[in-house]
Amino acid sequence: MDAIRLHAYGPAANLRLETLPDPVPGPGEARVAVRAAGLHFIETLLRQGQGVGPHPAPELPVVLGSEVAGVVEAVGEGVPAGLVGRRVVTAEVSTGGYASRAVAPAAALTELPDQVGFGAAVAMNTTGATTYGLLELAPIGPGDVVLVLAAAGGVGTLLVQYARRAGATVAGAAGGPAKAARVAELGADLAVDYLEAGWDKSVRELSGEVTVVFDGVGGELGRAAHGLLGRGGRHVVYGSASGEWFRPDPAEVEARGIAVLDGIGHLLGRDGGVTELRARALEAAAEGLLTPAVQEFPLAEAAAAHAALENRDTMGKVVLTV
Numbered sequence: 001m002d003a004i005r006l007h008a009y010g011p012a013a014n015l016r017l018e019t020l021p022d023p024v025p026g027p028g029e030a031r032v033a034v035r036a037a038g039l040h041f042i043e044t045l046l047r048q049g050q051g052v053g054p055h056p057a058p059e060l061p062v063v064l065g066s067e068v069a070g071v072v073e074a075v076g077e078g079v080p081a082g083l084v085g086r087r088v089v090t091a092e093v094s095t096g097g098y099a100s101r102a103v104a105p106a107a108a109l110t111e112l113p114d115q116v117g118f119g120a121a122v123a124m125n126t127t128g129a130t131t132y133g134l135l136e137l138a139p140i141g142p143g144d145v146v147l148v149l150a151a152a153g154g155v156g157t158l159l160v161q162y163a164r165r166a167g168a169t170v171a172g173a174a175g176g177p178a179k180a181a182r183v184a185e186l187g188a189d190l191a192v193d194y195l196e197a198g199w200d201k202s203v204r205e206l207s208g209e210v211t212v213v214f215d216g217v218g219g220e221l222g223r224a225a226h227g228l229l230g231r232g233g234r235h236v237v238y239g240s241a242s243g244e245w246f247r248p249d250p251a252e253v254e255a256r257g258i259a260v261l262d263g264i265g266h267l268l269g270r271d272g273g274v275t276e277l278r279a280r281a282l283e284a285a286a287e288g289l290l291t292p293a294v295q296e297f298p299l300a301e302a303a304a305a306h307a308a309l310e311n312r313d314t315m316g317k318v319v320l321t322v
Contacts, residue, residue, distance in 0.1 A: 002322070003099035004302040007061045009049030012306035015098075017299070020063075023095040023103040025076035030083055030106045032090070035118035037097040037299070038067035038126060039318040041241065044310050063096025068104075069112065069121040070322075079106040087112040089121040089282075098302055100322045110278060113286035120285050123292035123317035127154040128281025129274045130238065131290075133267045135162060136277075138212055138234045142167035147203060147210045147225055149217040150241055151188065152179035154317035157293040159214050160186045165289065171203045171210070173221070175312055182293075182315055200224045212236065215246055222246030231257045238263030241312075296321050 003020045025031045042052050043064050049057045058064070069089040075081060083106060092108035112121050134155070140146055146163045150156045151172030163170045164187045171190040172183035183191035190206045192199040203210065209230025215222045219242030226235055226248065235258060237246050248260050267274060284290040293316025297305035301320075308314045 001099055001101040002299060003063050003096065004299065004320075005061050005063050006047055006058075009047065009057070009060070012044070012047070012303045012310065015047065015064075015303040015306060017302075020099070022101050025074055025079070025103050027077040028079060028106055029076040029094075029103050030072050030079055030088075030109060031074040031101055031103050032068055032070040032088060032093075032109075033073045034068045034097070034100055034102050034322045035070040036068065036122045036296075036322070037065050037099070037102075037320040038091075038122040039065065039302075039305055039309065039320060040067070040126075041239075041309060044306050047306065063098055065097025065099075065320075066093045067091040067122055067126055068093055068097045068102050069118040069125070070102075072109070073101075075106065083109070087118075089118075089125045091126050098299065098320060100299065110275075110282065113282060115286040116282055119294045119296055119317075119319045119321065120292050121282065122319050123154060123294050124281040124285045124290075125278055127292065127317050128158060128285065128290065129277035130263075130267060131155050131158040131162065132277045132280050133270065133274065134159070134214060134236055134238055134263045136270075137261050137263060137266045138214075138236045140166050140168050140212055144168040144211045145171070145207045145209065146212045146214070147171045147173065147228060148188075148214045149173050149194070149221055149225055150175075150239070151183045151186075151191070152293070152315045153216065153241075154293065155216060155238070156214070157182075157186055157316055158290050160188050161290050164188070168212075169207050171206055173199060173203070173225075179315055194221055200228055203228055209233070214238070217241045218246040219244040226258075229256070229258050232259075234259045234261060236261045236263050292317055294319050
């Protein structure tokens with residue numbers, strides 16, 4: 001099979017296309033002929049040898065990635081043969097997702113609705129589930145003024161779409177004019193380039209105080225967004241694309257009556273896990289309620305995909321296609 005393997009920690013160029021033996025599914029497992037593999041920002045850090053949260057630096061050599069969509073082509077002992085030929089998605093690959101074939105527990109496979117393509121399936125499987133988890137933590141409705149940071153990203157584009165459908169007033173902030181234009185196309189009431197000075201003032205002028213911030217960026221942008229929240233506002237933190245998590249001043253938070261909510265903690269500690277959220281996300285895509293933004297790279301260009309993601313040159317969910 002074709003696979004992207006990492007032999008030494010370091011830059012994106014260290015990701016190399018190689019030919020490896022096809023993985024063999026063991027008891028309770030299935031092998032998937034991969035059509036699309038998801039790429040996550042955390043994997044750019046793991047590639048550099050950095051442990052992230054519960055994820056230690058990988059042992060080398062390694063095929064990164066855990067999320068794929070494709071067609072089941074073989075099953076191990078104890079798995080029904082009828083699974084072969086099914087279109088599936090999973091985020092629990094055990095052999096590495098940056099490859100033309102991957103093995104995962106059969107119980108971790110989700111069958112795809114006919115209307116959902118492989119790239120969209122990878123996007124909705126984790127990114128969509130994350131979106132629904134954040135909305136579960138901070139429900140929004142017609143009375144809300146919502147600010148989405150990184151609004152041209154995978155989660156951000158879905159949050160903007162959902163907030164518009166919910167009747168909220170939506171401001172989307174993204175880095176650069178092209179990304180801001182994309183946010184405007186999604187239907188945001190205001191799309192701003194947060195690389196320009198005064199972007200937060202434009203949000204304030206839109207509708208006064210913000211009631212909900214969805215923050216996957218952190219750092220100075222997270223602090224600026226926090227300053228736009230009115231009393232009783234909710235600041236949902238779920239990422240640190242800036243390299244720094246947003247850490248509020250407890251005294252200020254208490255004085256302003258603001259709730260700072262841990263989006264990742266909610267997802268990791270949620271009763272029943274995220275299986276239900278993934279099903280809801282895939283259903284939303286099948287029904288056309290949410291359309292994931294997907295930026296595709298061929299598997300052989302995994303290094304370019306990593307570099308683009310690190311340099312903030314991507315829009316939507318980054319997917320490797322086979």
